[in-house]
Amino acid sequence: MTGQVKLLTAKEVLVMTGYKSRTTLWRRVKSGEFPAPIALSANATRWKREEVEAWVEALPAIGYGRPVGEPST
Numbered sequence: 322m323t324g325q326v327k328l329l330t331a332k333e334v335l336v337m338t339g340y341k342s343r344t345t346l347w348r349r350v351k352s353g354e355f356p357a358p359i360a361l362s363a364n365a366t367r368w369k370r371e372e373v374e375a376w377v378e379a380l381p382a383i384g385y386g387r388p389v390g391e392p393s394t
Contacts (some may be wrong), residue, residue: 325372326369326370326371327369327371328359328361328367328368329367329369329370329373329381330344330371331346331358331366331368331370334346334368334373337373337374337377338355338373338376338377341350355376356368356369356373356376361392
């Protein structure tokens with residue numbers, strides 16, 4: 322099927338993001354720093370995989386003390 326949306330559990334999102342706890346994940350959602358999940362039912366929430374992947378890709382690269390892209394000496 323084309324156009325099928327892959328949904329992720331909180332556990333899968335934690336693995337993808339490197340967050341260590343659900344509390345941190347929900348704190349980021351509440352503050353608007355992380356995409357909000359969709360509610361499947363009163364007890365089930367899932368995140369759209371494409372939104373989580375886009376969030377990860379948008380994270381800034383670490384330059385380790387120099388601007389990203391600048392060659393090391």
